[in-house]
Amino acid sequence: MPDDLPLLEVRDLSVSFRSRGRDVPIVENVSFSVDRQEILGIVGESGSGKSVTAMAIMGLIDAPGVKITGSALFRGQELVGLSQRSFRHLRGREISMIFQDPMTAFTPVYTIGWQIDEQIRVHEAISRTGARARTVQLLGDMGVPDPERTANRYPHQLSGGLRQRAMIAMALSCNPSLLIADEPTTALDVTVQAQILDLLRNLRHNYGSSVLLITHDMGVVAETCDRVMVLYSGRVAERGPAEAVFRQPGHPYTGALLDSIPPLTGPRPERLPSIAGAPPPPLERPSGCAFAPRCHYVHESCMILPSLIAYGTQDVACVLPAEGHPLPPRAAGAA
Ligand SMILES: Nc1ncnc2c1ncn2[C@@H]1O[C@H](COP(=O)(O)OP(=O)(O)OP(=O)(O)O)[C@@H](O)[C@H]1O
Numbered sequence: 311m312p313d314d315l316p317l318l319e320v321r322d323l324s325v326s327f328r329s330r331g332r333d334v335p336i337v338e339n340v341s342f343s344v345d346r347q348e349i350l351g352i353v354g355e356s357g358s359g360k361s362v363t364a365m366a367i368m369g370l371i372d373a374p375g376v377k378i379t380g381s382a383l384f385r386g387q388e389l390v391g392l393s394q395r396s397f398r399h400l401r402g403r404e405i406s407m408i409f410q411d412p413m414t415a416f417t418p419v420y421t422i423g424w425q426i427d428e429q430i431r432v433h434e435a436i437s438r439t440g441a442r443a444r445t446v447q448l449l450g451d452m453g454v455p456d457p458e459r460t461a462n463r464y465p466h467q468l469s470g471g472l473r474q475r476a477m478i479a480m481a482l483s484c485n486p487s488l489l490i491a492d493e494p495t496t497a498l499d500v501t502v503q504a505q506i507l508d509l510l511r512n513l514r515h516n517y518g519s520s521v522l523l524i525t526h527d528m529g530v531v532a533e534t535c536d537r538v539m540v541l542y543s544g545r546v547a548e549r550g551p552a553e554a555v556f557r558q559p560g561h562p563y564t565g566a567l568l569d570s571i572p573p574l575t576g577p578r579p580e581r582l583p584s585i586a587g588a589p590p591p592p593l594e595r596p597s598g599c600a601f602a603p604r605c606h607y608v609h610e611s612c613m614i615l616p617s618l619i620a621y622g623t624q625d626v627a628c629v630l631p632a633e634g635h636p637l638p639p640r641a642a643g644a645a
């Protein structure tokens with residue numbers, strides 16, 4: 311396929327679940343793309359549909375009554391409606407996913423090394439010794455100390471940070487072009503989190519992989535991502551180059567998320583401002599802008615569902631910039 315096409319191009323992806331006799335839209339008309347060797351962040355509060363979006367793309371939602379519409383082209387291949395058989399071929403080899411809790415990726419009864427060896431051997435004809443050499447190399451690349459010995463340990467014998475590194479090693483074992491990382495650092499302390507983010511940032515150079523990084527933390531996006539998509543209540547609130555979004559957020563929700571990042575330098579405030587209220591449950595989404603009930607800038611135009619409009623280098627689902635009332639720009643380095 312031509313190199314100028316995005317690696318993943320998602321258009322109008324919608325996911326609904328059947329509940330109490332009706333289809334409840336969870337993710338609505340979400341569009342984004344991931345370029346080669348790029349890190350795209352998907353950010354939003356709990357329940358905004360980040361995981362459902364990723365799971366739909368990976369063919370991992372099989373709840374009864376689920377409806378997935380729209381398109382997700384991966385290297386030109388349509389993933390929406392793809393058979394489980396074809397997904398099995400893609401997963402692990404072309405697209406890998408890592409989760410918040412590495413214990414879900416590993417079986418407790420086998421060593422870490424054995425499990426990574428097997429993953430390699432499922433996808434290619436390679437000897438046991440060849441697979442183990444690759445496993446040790448991968449663990450070493452992921453910063454695991456003494457990788458030969460660590461490979462012979464069981465998941466519960468490793469610290470959380472080491473398990474996370476081992477899981478990324480396993481996800482990379484077949485050199486996928488896309489790694490989907492769903493909250494990969496939430497359970498880790500700040501120092502280990504920074505090391506894992508560093509690892510993800512370097513994957514594009516060392517492995518040529520793109521990363522779709524899911525997080526609720528704008529600080530993580532600031533440290534890692536090239537572009538960002540902000541989800542609110544299953545819809546895109548804003549998307550664009552990370553740097554531009556941080557400098558001049560277009561959506562009040564993005565601005566509020568940025569305000570809740572702890573400062574990198576200087577004294578830490580006693581309490582960070584958090585956004586008052588909570589996102590509406592999917593069954594109770596208002597017909598207009600879903601953020602309106604929590605928005606400082608709400609006015610009557612917000613009763614109509616805003617569509618995405620171009621705002622500088624971003625796309626923003628808010629009438630403020632369109633009406634000539636952008637949010638105030640942020641001080642350089644504020645995030
Ligand atoms: N199998 C399911 N059936 C019905 N509703 C579901 C199902 N899975 C998820 N949901 C609903 O979809 C919405 C989005 O969930 P999702 O897990 O994608 O959120 P998220 O952004 O990943 O949140 P978090 O930050 O907590 O991980 C939630 O309201 C959730 O209750």
Ligand SMILES: [Mg+2]
Binds near residue numbers: 360361362
């Ligand atoms: Mg989630």
